[in-house]
Amino acid sequence: MTKIAVVALGGNALTRAGQAGTYDEMVANAAAMATAVNDVLEAGWRVVVVHGNGPQVGNLALQQEAALRAEATAMVPAQPLALLGAMTQGLLGSLLARAIDLLRGLGTAAVLITHVTVDPADPAFGAPSKPIGPFFEPAEAQRLAVRGGWVVQPDSGRGWRRVVASPHPAGVIEIDALRALVDAGHLVIAAGGGGIPVLAADTRRPVDAVIDKDRAACFIASSLGAQALLLVTAVDRVMLDYGGPRQSGLGTITAGEAARHLAEGQFPPGSMGPKIEAALRFLDEGGELAVITSPGLLAVTLGGGRGQPGGTRIERATSQAGAPRNGAPRDGEGR
Numbered sequence: 001m002t003k004i005a006v007v008a009l010g011g012n013a014l015t016r017a018g019q020a021g022t023y024d025e026m027v028a029n030a031a032a033m034a035t036a037v038n039d040v041l042e043a044g045w046r047v048v049v050v051h052g053n054g055p056q057v058g059n060l061a062l063q064q065e066a067a068l069r070a071e072a073t074a075m076v077p078a079q080p081l082a083l084l085g086a087m088t089q090g091l092l093g094s095l096l097a098r099a100i101d102l103l104r105g106l107g108t109a110a111v112l113i114t115h116v117t118v119d120p121a122d123p124a125f126g127a128p129s130k131p132i133g134p135f136f137e138p139a140e141a142q143r144l145a146v147r148g149g150w151v152v153q154p155d156s157g158r159g160w161r162r163v164v165a166s167p168h169p170a171g172v173i174e175i176d177a178l179r180a181l182v183d184a185g186h187l188v189i190a191a192g193g194g195g196i197p198v199l200a201a202d203t204r205r206p207v208d209a210v211i212d213k214d215r216a217a218c219f220i221a222s223s224l225g226a227q228a229l230l231l232v233t234a235v236d237r238v239m240l241d242y243g244g245p246r247q248s249g250l251g252t253i254t255a256g257e258a259a260r261h262l263a264e265g266q267f268p269p270g271s272m273g274p275k276i277e278a279a280l281r282f283l284d285e286g287g288e289l290a291v292i293t294s295p296g297l298l299a300v301t302l303g304g305g306r307g308q309p310g311g312t313r314i315e316r317a318t319s320q321a322g323a324p325r326n327g328a329p330r331d332g333e334g335r
Helices: 023-042 054-069 081-104 138-148 175-183 213-224 255-263 273-284 295-302
Strands: 003-009 045-051 109-112 115-118 130-136 151-154 160-164 187-190 196-199 202-206 228-232 252-254 289-293 312-315
Touching: 003 023, 003 213, 023 045, 023 081, 023 228, 023 295, 045 081, 045 175, 045 213, 054 081, 054 130, 054 160, 081 109, 081 187, 081 196, 081 202, 109 175, 130 138, 138 151, 138 160, 175 187, 175 213, 213 228, 213 273, 228 273, 228 295, 252 255, 255 273, 255 312, 273 289, 273 312, 289 295
Parallel strands: 003 045, 003 228, 045 187, 109 187, 115 196, 228 289, 252 312
Antiparallel strands: 130 160, 151 160, 196 202, 289 312
Protein backbone atom coordinates (compact mmCIF):
# COMPACT_ATOMS: atom_id res chain seq x y z
CA MET A 1 0.00 0.00 0.00
CA THR A 2 1.23 3.49 -0.85
CA LYS A 3 2.12 5.44 2.27
CA ILE A 4 1.49 9.19 2.45
CA ALA A 5 3.26 11.58 4.80
CA VAL A 6 2.33 15.24 5.18
CA VAL A 7 5.34 17.35 6.18
CA ALA A 8 4.84 20.75 7.85
CA LEU A 9 7.75 23.19 7.54
CA GLY A 10 7.82 26.46 9.45
CA GLY A 11 8.26 29.77 7.66
CA ASN A 12 11.19 30.32 10.02
CA ALA A 13 12.87 27.30 8.40
CA LEU A 14 13.10 29.38 5.22
CA THR A 15 14.01 32.66 6.92
CA ARG A 16 15.95 31.71 10.03
CA ALA A 17 16.43 33.67 13.23
CA GLY A 18 18.87 36.52 12.66
CA GLN A 19 18.48 36.46 8.87
CA ALA A 20 17.07 39.32 6.80
CA GLY A 21 15.23 37.03 4.40
CA THR A 22 17.30 37.70 1.28
CA TYR A 23 16.91 35.57 -1.82
CA ASP A 24 20.27 33.86 -1.30
CA GLU A 25 19.41 33.04 2.32
CA MET A 26 16.06 31.53 1.37
CA VAL A 27 17.57 29.48 -1.48
CA ALA A 28 20.13 27.97 0.89
CA ASN A 29 17.48 27.22 3.51
CA ALA A 30 15.18 25.66 0.91
CA ALA A 31 18.02 23.35 -0.15
CA ALA A 32 18.41 22.14 3.44
CA MET A 33 14.68 21.48 3.74
CA ALA A 34 14.66 19.67 0.39
CA THR A 35 17.36 17.30 1.64
CA ALA A 36 15.24 16.38 4.66
CA VAL A 37 12.14 15.85 2.51
CA ASN A 38 14.14 13.79 0.02
CA ASP A 39 15.14 11.42 2.83
CA VAL A 40 11.44 10.72 3.42
CA LEU A 41 10.87 10.12 -0.30
CA GLU A 42 13.84 7.75 -0.39
CA ALA A 43 12.22 5.77 2.43
CA GLY A 44 9.30 4.99 0.10
CA TRP A 45 6.74 7.59 1.16
CA ARG A 46 4.66 9.87 -1.03
CA VAL A 47 4.90 13.37 0.38
CA VAL A 48 2.83 16.53 0.65
CA VAL A 49 4.65 19.60 2.00
CA VAL A 50 2.81 22.37 3.84
CA HIS A 51 4.92 25.39 4.80
CA GLY A 52 4.46 28.41 7.02
CA ASN A 53 4.98 32.03 6.01
CA GLY A 54 5.05 34.06 9.23
CA PRO A 55 8.33 35.92 8.63
CA GLN A 56 7.73 36.40 4.90
CA VAL A 57 4.12 37.61 4.98
CA GLY A 58 5.02 40.00 7.81
CA ASN A 59 7.88 41.42 5.76
CA LEU A 60 5.56 41.93 2.79
CA ALA A 61 3.11 43.74 5.05
CA LEU A 62 5.90 46.06 6.18
CA GLN A 63 6.70 46.81 2.53
CA GLN A 64 3.05 47.69 1.93
CA GLU A 65 3.06 50.10 4.85
CA ALA A 66 6.32 51.67 3.70
CA ALA A 67 4.68 52.37 0.34
CA LEU A 68 1.74 54.00 2.11
CA ARG A 69 4.05 56.28 4.08
CA ALA A 70 5.91 57.20 0.89
CA GLU A 71 2.59 58.10 -0.75
CA ALA A 72 3.40 55.67 -3.55
CA THR A 73 0.00 53.99 -3.60
CA ALA A 74 -0.99 55.70 -6.85
CA MET A 75 1.71 53.64 -8.57
CA VAL A 76 1.68 50.57 -6.29
CA PRO A 77 -1.64 50.10 -4.47
CA ALA A 78 -1.53 48.25 -1.16
CA GLN A 79 -2.96 44.72 -1.08
CA PRO A 80 -4.86 42.97 1.73
CA LEU A 81 -3.11 40.50 4.03
CA ALA A 82 -4.85 37.50 2.44
CA LEU A 83 -3.34 38.33 -0.95
CA LEU A 84 0.08 38.83 0.62
CA GLY A 85 -0.32 35.24 1.81
CA ALA A 86 -1.03 34.21 -1.79
CA MET A 87 2.18 35.93 -2.86
CA THR A 88 4.19 33.95 -0.32
CA GLN A 89 2.62 30.71 -1.55
CA GLY A 90 4.15 31.35 -4.98
CA LEU A 91 7.47 32.64 -3.66
CA LEU A 92 8.21 29.92 -1.12
CA GLY A 93 6.59 27.17 -3.17
CA SER A 94 8.86 28.03 -6.08
CA LEU A 95 11.99 27.94 -3.91
CA LEU A 96 11.08 24.58 -2.39
CA ALA A 97 10.05 23.01 -5.71
CA ARG A 98 13.27 24.01 -7.45
CA ALA A 99 15.33 22.70 -4.54
CA ILE A 100 13.49 19.35 -4.59
CA ASP A 101 13.74 19.07 -8.38
CA LEU A 102 17.50 19.56 -8.16
CA LEU A 103 17.63 16.38 -6.09
CA ARG A 104 14.87 14.35 -7.79
CA GLY A 105 14.62 15.63 -11.38
CA LEU A 106 12.60 18.36 -13.11
CA GLY A 107 8.87 18.11 -12.60
CA THR A 108 9.02 16.01 -9.43
CA ALA A 109 7.50 18.77 -7.29
CA ALA A 110 4.22 20.52 -8.06
CA VAL A 111 3.13 23.71 -6.29
CA LEU A 112 -0.62 24.00 -5.76
CA ILE A 113 -2.03 27.42 -4.89
CA THR A 114 -4.47 26.46 -2.18
CA HIS A 115 -7.54 28.19 -0.72
CA VAL A 116 -8.73 27.17 2.73
CA THR A 117 -12.23 27.96 3.94
CA VAL A 118 -12.81 29.45 7.39
CA ASP A 119 -15.84 30.23 9.51
CA PRO A 120 -16.43 34.00 9.92
CA ALA A 121 -17.71 33.26 13.44
CA ASP A 122 -14.40 31.65 14.46
CA PRO A 123 -13.39 33.17 17.85
CA ALA A 124 -9.85 33.67 16.47
CA PHE A 125 -11.03 36.81 14.65
CA GLY A 126 -11.61 38.44 18.02
CA ALA A 127 -8.33 37.26 19.56
CA PRO A 128 -5.33 37.67 17.21
CA SER A 129 -2.57 35.22 18.10
CA LYS A 130 -0.49 34.34 14.99
CA PRO A 131 2.92 36.11 14.98
CA ILE A 132 4.09 37.50 11.64
CA GLY A 133 7.08 39.54 10.53
CA PRO A 134 10.28 40.43 12.39
CA PHE A 135 10.94 40.79 16.10
CA PHE A 136 10.95 44.25 17.71
CA GLU A 137 12.02 45.75 20.99
CA PRO A 138 8.96 46.46 23.19
CA ALA A 139 9.03 50.23 22.71
CA GLU A 140 9.35 49.95 18.92
CA ALA A 141 6.58 47.36 18.80
CA GLN A 142 4.23 49.66 20.71
CA ARG A 143 5.11 52.59 18.44
CA LEU A 144 4.36 50.52 15.33
CA ALA A 145 1.14 49.23 16.89
CA VAL A 146 -0.13 52.77 17.42
CA ARG A 147 0.90 53.90 13.95
CA GLY A 148 -0.42 50.87 12.03
CA GLY A 149 -3.31 49.73 14.21
CA TRP A 150 -1.50 46.47 14.97
CA VAL A 151 -1.93 44.06 17.83
CA VAL A 152 1.52 43.15 19.23
CA GLN A 153 2.62 40.52 21.74
CA PRO A 154 5.87 39.05 23.10
CA ASP A 155 6.96 35.92 21.24
CA SER A 156 9.12 33.11 22.64
CA GLY A 157 11.22 35.47 24.77
CA ARG A 158 12.96 36.84 21.66
CA GLY A 159 11.08 40.13 21.34
CA TRP A 160 7.69 41.46 20.28
CA ARG A 161 5.86 40.74 17.03
CA ARG A 162 2.69 41.71 15.27
CA VAL A 163 -0.08 39.12 15.70
CA VAL A 164 -3.07 38.53 13.43
CA ALA A 165 -6.16 36.32 13.47
CA SER A 166 -5.52 32.59 12.95
CA PRO A 167 -8.85 30.79 12.37
CA HIS A 168 -9.14 27.01 12.13
CA PRO A 169 -9.34 25.50 8.63
CA ALA A 170 -12.82 24.29 7.70
CA GLY A 171 -12.17 22.98 4.19
CA VAL A 172 -9.62 22.85 1.37
CA ILE A 173 -11.09 23.85 -1.98
CA GLU A 174 -8.42 22.14 -4.08
CA ILE A 175 -8.37 18.85 -2.12
CA ASP A 176 -9.43 16.74 -5.13
CA ALA A 177 -6.67 18.23 -7.30
CA LEU A 178 -4.19 17.64 -4.50
CA ARG A 179 -5.25 14.02 -4.19
CA ALA A 180 -4.91 13.51 -7.95
CA LEU A 181 -1.38 14.92 -7.97
CA VAL A 182 -0.33 12.68 -5.07
CA ASP A 183 -1.86 9.64 -6.77
CA ALA A 184 0.12 10.52 -9.91
CA GLY A 185 3.35 10.31 -7.92
CA HIS A 186 4.14 14.01 -7.54
CA LEU A 187 5.52 15.58 -4.41
CA VAL A 188 3.01 18.37 -3.83
CA ILE A 189 3.64 21.67 -2.04
CA ALA A 190 0.21 22.85 -0.89
CA ALA A 191 -1.49 25.22 1.56
CA GLY A 192 1.59 27.42 1.79
CA GLY A 193 1.29 29.77 4.74
CA GLY A 194 -1.61 27.62 5.92
CA GLY A 195 -3.55 28.40 2.74
CA ILE A 196 -5.29 31.54 1.46
CA PRO A 197 -8.21 32.02 3.88
CA VAL A 198 -11.62 32.53 2.27
CA LEU A 199 -15.10 32.55 3.74
CA ALA A 200 -16.84 29.18 3.67
CA ALA A 201 -20.12 30.86 2.67
CA ASP A 202 -18.56 32.98 -0.11
CA THR A 203 -15.29 31.58 -1.42
CA ARG A 204 -14.71 34.67 -3.59
CA ARG A 205 -14.01 36.70 -0.47
CA PRO A 206 -10.51 36.41 1.02
CA VAL A 207 -10.15 37.05 4.75
CA ASP A 208 -7.31 38.96 6.40
CA ALA A 209 -5.83 36.20 8.55
CA VAL A 210 -2.99 33.67 8.59
CA ILE A 211 -3.98 30.04 9.18
CA ASP A 212 -1.58 28.03 11.32
CA LYS A 213 0.38 25.71 9.00
CA ASP A 214 0.33 22.80 11.50
CA ARG A 215 -3.47 22.94 11.64
CA ALA A 216 -3.65 23.11 7.85
CA ALA A 217 -1.23 20.17 7.54
CA CYS A 218 -3.32 18.15 9.99
CA PHE A 219 -6.50 18.90 8.04
CA ILE A 220 -4.91 17.89 4.73
CA ALA A 221 -3.36 14.75 6.21
CA SER A 222 -6.72 13.58 7.55
CA SER A 223 -8.50 14.49 4.31
CA LEU A 224 -6.04 12.44 2.25
CA GLY A 225 -6.07 9.49 4.65
CA ALA A 226 -2.32 9.94 5.25
CA GLN A 227 -0.54 7.58 7.59
CA ALA A 228 1.96 10.08 9.03
CA LEU A 229 2.05 13.77 9.98
CA LEU A 230 5.60 15.14 10.26
CA LEU A 231 5.97 18.46 12.10
CA VAL A 232 9.43 19.95 11.52
CA THR A 233 10.80 22.27 14.17
CA ALA A 234 14.10 23.69 15.40
CA VAL A 235 14.60 21.14 18.20
CA ASP A 236 15.37 17.43 17.95
CA ARG A 237 12.77 16.36 20.52
CA VAL A 238 9.76 17.66 22.39
CA MET A 239 10.95 18.55 25.89
CA LEU A 240 9.39 18.10 29.31
CA ASP A 241 10.16 20.72 32.00
CA TYR A 242 11.77 22.84 29.28
CA GLY A 243 14.48 25.16 30.56
CA GLY A 244 14.50 23.65 34.06
CA PRO A 245 16.96 21.38 35.87
CA ARG A 246 14.78 18.32 35.16
CA GLN A 247 14.46 18.98 31.43
CA SER A 248 14.19 15.80 29.37
CA GLY A 249 13.38 14.87 25.79
CA LEU A 250 10.54 12.61 24.67
CA GLY A 251 11.20 9.70 22.31
CA THR A 252 8.29 7.39 21.43
CA ILE A 253 5.10 8.04 23.38
CA THR A 254 1.39 7.31 22.98
CA ALA A 255 -1.27 9.86 22.17
CA GLY A 256 -2.59 9.42 25.71
CA GLU A 257 0.76 10.34 27.23
CA ALA A 258 1.05 13.39 24.98
CA ALA A 259 -2.47 14.51 25.92
CA ARG A 260 -1.66 14.15 29.62
CA HIS A 261 1.51 16.25 29.31
CA LEU A 262 -0.45 18.88 27.35
CA ALA A 263 -3.13 19.04 30.06
CA GLU A 264 -0.39 19.46 32.68
CA GLY A 265 0.82 22.62 30.91
CA GLN A 266 4.08 21.17 29.61
CA PHE A 267 3.63 22.63 26.11
CA PRO A 268 3.06 26.41 25.97
CA PRO A 269 0.40 27.67 23.54
CA GLY A 270 2.89 29.97 21.81
CA SER A 271 5.46 27.31 20.97
CA MET A 272 5.06 23.52 21.21
CA GLY A 273 1.38 23.47 22.20
CA PRO A 274 -0.10 23.89 18.69
CA LYS A 275 2.11 21.11 17.32
CA ILE A 276 1.01 18.68 20.02
CA GLU A 277 -2.62 19.64 19.45
CA ALA A 278 -2.29 19.08 15.69
CA ALA A 279 -0.60 15.72 16.28
CA LEU A 280 -3.32 14.57 18.67
CA ARG A 281 -6.13 15.64 16.36
CA PHE A 282 -4.51 13.79 13.44
CA LEU A 283 -4.21 10.60 15.49
CA ASP A 284 -7.75 10.95 16.83
CA GLU A 285 -9.02 11.19 13.24
CA GLY A 286 -7.36 7.93 12.26
CA GLY A 287 -3.73 8.77 11.54
CA GLU A 288 -1.10 6.25 12.59
CA LEU A 289 1.92 8.34 13.55
CA ALA A 290 2.87 11.95 14.28
CA VAL A 291 6.51 13.04 14.39
CA ILE A 292 7.94 16.23 15.87
CA THR A 293 11.65 16.74 15.25
CA SER A 294 14.37 18.70 13.44
CA PRO A 295 14.98 18.36 9.68
CA GLY A 296 18.05 16.16 10.04
CA LEU A 297 16.22 13.57 12.14
CA LEU A 298 13.00 13.49 10.12
CA ALA A 299 13.51 10.25 8.17
CA VAL A 300 15.23 8.45 11.06
CA THR A 301 12.36 9.27 13.42
CA LEU A 302 9.75 8.30 10.87
CA GLY A 303 11.49 4.95 10.42
CA GLY A 304 11.43 4.22 14.14
CA GLY A 305 15.05 5.05 14.94
CA ARG A 306 16.89 2.38 12.95
CA GLY A 307 19.42 2.06 15.72
CA GLN A 308 19.99 5.83 15.89
CA PRO A 309 18.67 8.40 18.36
CA GLY A 310 15.64 10.03 16.81
CA GLY A 311 13.11 12.73 17.56
CA THR A 312 9.66 12.50 19.13
CA ARG A 313 7.19 9.91 17.81
CA ILE A 314 3.56 10.05 18.95
CA GLU A 315 1.67 6.84 18.24
CA ARG A 316 -1.90 5.78 18.74
CA ALA A 317 -2.41 3.37 21.63
CA THR A 318 -1.68 -0.27 20.83
CA SER A 319 -5.38 -1.12 20.95
CA GLN A 320 -6.02 1.47 18.24
CA ALA A 321 -3.17 0.51 15.94
CA GLY A 322 -5.32 -1.55 13.59
CA ALA A 323 -8.49 0.49 14.00
CA PRO A 324 -10.12 1.95 10.90
CA ARG A 325 -10.17 5.68 10.33
CA ASN A 326 -13.04 7.50 12.03
CA GLY A 327 -15.43 7.83 9.09
CA ALA A 328 -14.65 8.76 5.51
CA PRO A 329 -11.79 11.18 4.82
CA ARG A 330 -12.89 14.80 4.82
CA ASP A 331 -13.16 16.51 1.46
CA GLY A 332 -12.96 20.10 0.36
CA GLU A 333 -15.96 21.38 2.26
CA GLY A 334 -16.39 18.69 4.90
CA ARG A 335 -19.21 16.89 3.07
